[in-house]
Amino acid sequence: MITFLKKYSTGGILCILLCTQLSPSFAIDTGSSGNIINAFKQKEKQILFESLPFTAGSTNGILEQEYKMNGLESLKQKIAQKQSEYEAKRIQAEEHINTLSQRVALIDASIDETRQAMEEAETLIEQKERKIEIWKQAQLKTQYTIDSYKKTILSYLANIYSQGNIGLTNSGQADIIQSMLLSDKDSDFFISDITYKTLVSELGEQFVHEYRELVRQQYVHQIQIQEQKRKIETMKRALQEQKRSLQVQKSQKESLMEVTQGKEELYTQYVQSQQQAQEEVETYWQKANEDYKDSLNTFLKKNGCHQSAPTSRITDAQKQNLSPQCRRVYAFFENENSLQTSQYKENTHNIFTWPVTSRRITAFFRDPGYFAYLGSHHDAVDIATPQSSPIYAPADGYVYYILPPRQGGYSYIALKHKDGFVSVYGHISEVEIEPYQFVRQGELIARSGGAPGTPGAGPMTSGAHLHFELWKDKKPVDPFRYMTLADVDYSQIPSRYQQKFVADIVERTDGYADTSQFRQTFVLRGNTEAERQKYMLSRYATSDFQDWNMWVDTALKANIDPSFLMCIGLSESTLGHHLKTRYNVGNVGNTDSGGVYYFDSPEEGVLWMGKTFNNKYLGHYTTIDELSRWGNQNGPIYASSASNWHNNTIKCLSALKGEFVADDFQFRLGQ
Incomplete structure (x- = not known):
């Protein structure tokens, strides 16, 4: 038990003592401990997503109105800028002759100036190249x-x-x-x-x-x-910008000549139409501003703030005159607005950075050993790090919830991020942020804890570490799906992460890394998914189940990903090597209670796999995590395993796809 707790010291275990007041020397019963931990996680979910005073959904309509208003404001500013340009040109032209020909001459002069600058730039480039x-x-x-x-x-x-x-x-x-x-x-x-x-x-x-x-x-x-x-x-970049400017100038001249047809009276009408457009946008903007204020006031009153919204965006000085509840409502609203404009790193799945500098993992997401011992999933990763290590925001977000550290109690904080993400940090010894504070990626938010007897660690923990959770759309997800593994000790990671580790190494080096030293436990040869499918069947399937066309045709008819169907066959019977009943490659109908089912041919065995995934019990599922007790605790399932079946299938799919496959992989085609 001591050995186990050194690896799996988590908030769930702490809650066993927090919620039941048991002695630290109690003997853990898998069933009862699993129920207690699951109850704690359900309570945590309720706190994070159901018990907060505000909901993001209530701000969506207001934000949409604000974006509309801001868009009109931007358009209004652009038209005003154009009008200012026309006015400047008008004043300049009045010193000579205020005519269409004068306007065209000014554009031509600007075009000539741009062309000359381009020629000079091209000459300099040629000189440097020589x-x-x-x-x-x-x-x-x-x-x-x-x-x-x-x-x-x-x-x-x-x-x-x-x-x-x-x-x-x-x-x-x-x-x-x-x-x-x-x-x-x-x-x-x-x-x-x-x-x-x-x-x-x-x-x-x-x-x-x-x-x-x-x-x-x-x-x-x-x-x-x-x-x-x-x-x-x-x-060259500057030259490209000049070329774009030249094209804009030419377009302006063409547009001007098209609208005016070379006639002075039409030119005057054109200028007047621009002024009229600005006046119309001004009217629309005023209406949008009024709608925005009405919606915001309704939102404020609904959440206990009875002070009306100001005529413009509220200033810091005005906030000081608000009631505490109004300040909280405004902070929440502004944070939601800031989230909409924040951006994750592009062209990568690794949109979150590591919250601590340590890369030593003591418990992985949905660690099989954790479930076997406690009867509940480990919906987090545990990162060993010295007591009081700084914890940094892995992405832009705002402080969503704080359970401050106290002696003998378990402490955690939560940040809300864009696109439905919430991150949770357990065993916190110090909190470095305030409620509803908006933080940027990399900012200090807290200090780690977990050392026995320290505030925030809880009554039972075997060592200092960070308990790190990540939620997406109110469901716990594997943080390593969104974080690079390139700095983790390769020898210590489970095989299901090997494909992602190698991909992260390649991504870091822009494709130039030599990854031959990282030996993967399950590697399939081939440059395409189809080639890897054929290799897997020839390498691992019995002769009855090596027909690639049989698997692909059956899967496509069932609207199921062929690689997924093959991997189920591999997970269930090693593609025919360990059949419980004749030709039943997918163990269809072979239940833990003793039920068995036989088939007359390999084709029939594969066919019934597809039928099973489309029956009335499983037909509404679309992701792989719904098919086993790994991610489906109460509903109908295909496999009763809580970890191995899911992990093996994910590992197989990653090898076939040539990239890391996530736990919520969509196995139906066209999803």
Whole structure:
């Protein structure tokens, strides 16, 4: 028991004591402990999503009105800017002649100016590119000279080694000069102190000095070339911007000529229409502003704030005059607004950063050992980290809930993020933030705890660590689905994460990483998903179930992902190697209570797998986590396993797909 608690010291275990007042020496019964932990998690979910004074849904209508109002405001500003430009042009033209021809002439002058700037930029780019070419030629000449010097040095080395005259250091060890100079790496340009003295004495100081100087020149040329390339890229971006500006100017002229047809009276009407458009937008904006204020006042009153909204966005000074409840309502509303404008990192699944600097994991999400011992899932990851380690916000968000640390009690805080995410941090020793405070990714939010006897750790914990949960749309999800694993010890991660670990390494290096050292326990050959499917069937299936067409045709008819169907066959019977009944590759109808079902052919066995996933009990499920007790605690299921079946299927799917597959994988086609 002590060994187990060192690995699985979590908020759930702490609640066993918090809620039942048992002695620390009690004997855990899997059934009762599982019920207690599940009750605690249900209470936590209620606190996080049902008991708060405000809900995000109540702000959606107001925010939509605010966005509409802001959009009209932006349009109004753009039209005002255009009107200001027209007015400036009008004043400028009045000094001469206020005519259409004058306006066209001004545009033509601007076009000519832009073209001249573009020509100058193109000339400078050509000059720098010629300079790079000159430096490259100099590099080739320098490299040729370096190679000739190297040949002289290597000839000298070959001579002394052929005579057995191997240079020794003062300690009597062989000198490393031969491996240095025969290497193709950059290290062959650098000469050790002992080697330097030897070469100077045999070949002359000037010779060695010239060699070193050539190497330095080569390095300088390389730096110069890189610097010029960066400057050229900057100039090319500026040139592209000038080209876009030129196109805009041409479009303006074409639009102006199209609207006015070259006639002065139509030009006057055109200017007047722009002014009228601004007046209409002003009217719409005023109406939207009134609707926004009405909705906001309704929201404020509904949540206990009876002070009317100001005529414009509330200032910090005005907030000080509000009641405490009104300040909380305004803070909540503004936080929801800020979330809408925050952005996650693009082009990656790893949108959350690590909340602590440690990467040592003591318990993974839905750890099988945790469930086997306590009868409840571990809906978090435990990260071992020293007591009072800083905890940082993994993404933009605001403080959603705080249970402050106290002696003997369990403490945690929650942050709300964009797109339905909520993060929870357990065993907190210190809180560094305030309720409803908005924090940016990387800001300090708390300090970790968990050391026995410290405030916030709870009455029973075996060591300092962070209990980290992540929720998505009110459901617990694996945090590692959204965090990089590239810094975690590969030898310590479960096999289901191996595919993601390798993908994260490749992502970090922009595809240039050598991942051959990371041996995966389940690897399928092939460049495409279909090739990997065929390889898996030929490698792991019995001869009865190696027909790729049979699996694919059956899956497509059932509107099910073929890879998913094959992986179910692998998880249930190792694709025919461990059949409980004849041809029943998916264990359809073979129940734990003793029910069995036989089939007359391999095709029939695979066919009934598809039928089962579409029957009245399972037909409404769409994600893999709903099919077993891993993610479905009460409803009908395909597999009774709480962990292994799900984890094995996910591992198989990741190998077939060539990427990490999440726990809520959509197994139906077109979902």
